[in-house]
Amino acid sequence: MKSSEYFDRARTLLPGGVSSPVRAIKPYPFYTARAEGCRLTTVDDEELIDCCMAYGPLLLGHAHPEIKKTIEEQLSRGWLYGTPTPLEPEFAGLVTRDHPGMDMVRFVSSGSEATMAAIRLARGFSGKKDLVKLEGGFHGAHDGVLIKAGSGATTLGVPDSAGVIPEVAARTRQVAYNDSEALEELLSKNRDIAALIMEPVMGNIGPILPRPGYLADVREITRTHDVLLIFDEVITGYRLGIGGAQAMFGVEPDLTTLGKILGGGLPIGAFGGRKEIMSLIAPEGPVYQAGTFSGNPLSLAAGYGTLDWIHRNRGVYGVLEDRARRIGEAAEGKKGSFVRIGSMFKHFFRDSPPENYLQAKECDTGTFLRFWSAMRERGIFLPPSQFETNFLSIAHGDAETALIGEAYGACLS
Numbered sequence: 261m262k263s264s265e266y267f268d269r270a271r272t273l274l275p276g277g278v279s280s281p282v283r284a285i286k287p288y289p290f291y292t293a294r295a296e297g298c299r300l301t302t303v304d305d306e307e308l309i310d311c312c313m314a315y316g317p318l319l320l321g322h323a324h325p326e327i328k329k330t331i332e333e334q335l336s337r338g339w340l341y342g343t344p345t346p347l348e349p350e351f352a353g354l355v356t357r358d359h360p361g362m363d364m365v366r367f368v369s370s371g372s373e374a375t376m377a378a379i380r381l382a383r384g385f386s387g388k389k390d391l392v393k394l395e396g397g398f399h400g401a402h403d404g405v406l407i408k409a410g411s412g413a414t415t416l417g418v419p420d421s422a423g424v425i426p427e428v429a430a431r432t433r434q435v436a437y438n439d440s441e442a443l444e445e446l447l448s449k450n451r452d453i454a455a456l457i458m459e460p461v462m463g464n465i466g467p468i469l470p471r472p473g474y475l476a477d478v479r480e481i482t483r484t485h486d487v488l489l490i491f492d493e494v495i496t497g498y499r500l501g502i503g504g505a506q507a508m509f510g511v512e513p514d515l516t517t518l519g520k521i522l523g524g525g526l527p528i529g530a531f532g533g534r535k536e537i538m539s540l541i542a543p544e545g546p547v548y549q550a551g552t553f554s555g556n557p558l559s560l561a562a563g564y565g566t567l568d569w570i571h572r573n574r575g576v577y578g579v580l581e582d583r584a585r586r587i588g589e590a591a592e593g594k595k596g597s598f599v600r601i602g603s604m605f606k607h608f609f610r611d612s613p614p615e616n617y618l619q620a621k622e623c624d625t626g627t628f629l630r631f632w633s634a635m636r637e638r639g640i641f642l643p644p645s646q647f648e649t650n651f652l653s654i655a656h657g658d659a660e661t662a663l664i665g666e667a668y669g670a671c672l673s
């Protein structure tokens with residue numbers, strides 16, 4: 261069967277024909293038959309160089325032989341026990357060592373679950389009710405963070421999805437990224453704020469990069485107002501380096517959420533922080549959190565294997581950065597602006613790099629879609645949205661980097 265036929269059947273059975281909205285490429289998405297390294301093969305026998313990498317998790321590429329072996333070894337011993345496993349303290353030791361402010365961690369099954377629990381924990385710890393997020397920040401698909409952007413710091417949050425009740429949305433305030441004055445103003449006016457949750461580098465509309473000093477200002481402002489700072493490093497964790505954005509920018513949050521790369525391509529999420537906060541989590545404390553698949557042996561094995569590989573190959577981040585930089589060189593002098601940090605990059609169809617959500621929204625999405633199609637015709641698969649980051653993996657070698665660069669140069673003309 262061809263992709264179009266699979267989709268015809270899928271759309272009668274799955275809303276929009278897909279299991280997650282961003283995959284609904286028009287007129288129909290391609291269906292993947294298999295993947296290896298940096299390449300996807302579709303059921304239509306098309307081979308594509310993948311710059312989406314499942315939206316971030318696959319730092320080591322598709323079907324990395326070492327991770328495959330680790331998963332197979334775990335499979336042979338069973339894949340779900342409902343009891344603690346030896347890998348949990350091992351893995352937790354590694355993750356907490358990599359994040360200085362994280363004394364303890366809880367493993368969950370997705371990034372959404374991690375942010376949901378971290379927010380509950382912040383409220384449980386502080387006894388305060390409101391949450392602040394940044395306009396355009398994405399923290400998964402649960403009620404308290406599905407809030408319309410651009411509503412301004414002083415107004416109440418508005419639901420961004422049917423089914424989110426206004427009373428819940430009203431508890432979430434928003435400020436613009438890179439605007440520490442707006443944050444200061446909001447926190448000094450509102451005394452009932454438990455936490456600020458933010459992507460230190462905005463990955464879900466970007467990358468959008470922090471201005472020099474912005475993250476340090478955010479740390480100081482939140483500390484002064486006794487508001488917990490949650491860094492949502494579901495994308496940036498192990499992507500920008502060991503220790504994620506907090507290590508790169510030298511800013512320590514109170515709580516950190518992780519996911520994506522942490523599971524080596526299998527479902528995972530985690531949240532962690534100082535012992536005095538984390539010990540409020542059940543069964544040690546009164547903040548409830550639980551999950552049938554939490555800390556499941558397969559995800560932990562794949563994740564541990566991935567982190568172990570990274571620790572043995574620390575030079576990899578420099579190599580990845582250099583490759584992404586080369587792609588950027590191909591975009592030089594073309595219309596729009598190329599933004600890169602580490603191995604995350606994006607070409608924005610806007611004269612200068614956006615510094616916040618409202619600026620990102622000014623991008624010419626029509627031109628982006630034509631660019632996306634042209635790249636696809638040249639065999640390069642980019643995330644199908646102006647607002648999703650491209651990712652490289654260690655499987656994108658010099659040859660593939662050159663191919664992506666050439667395609668960029670040609671398609672941006």
Ligand SMILES: *Cc1c(COP(=O)(O)O)cnc(C)c1O
Nearest residue numbers: 370371372398399400492494495
């Ligand atoms: C992907 C993502 C999430 C949600 O993670 P899921 O595993 O998809 O639930 C949360 N926060 C950020 C920053 C993300 O990029």
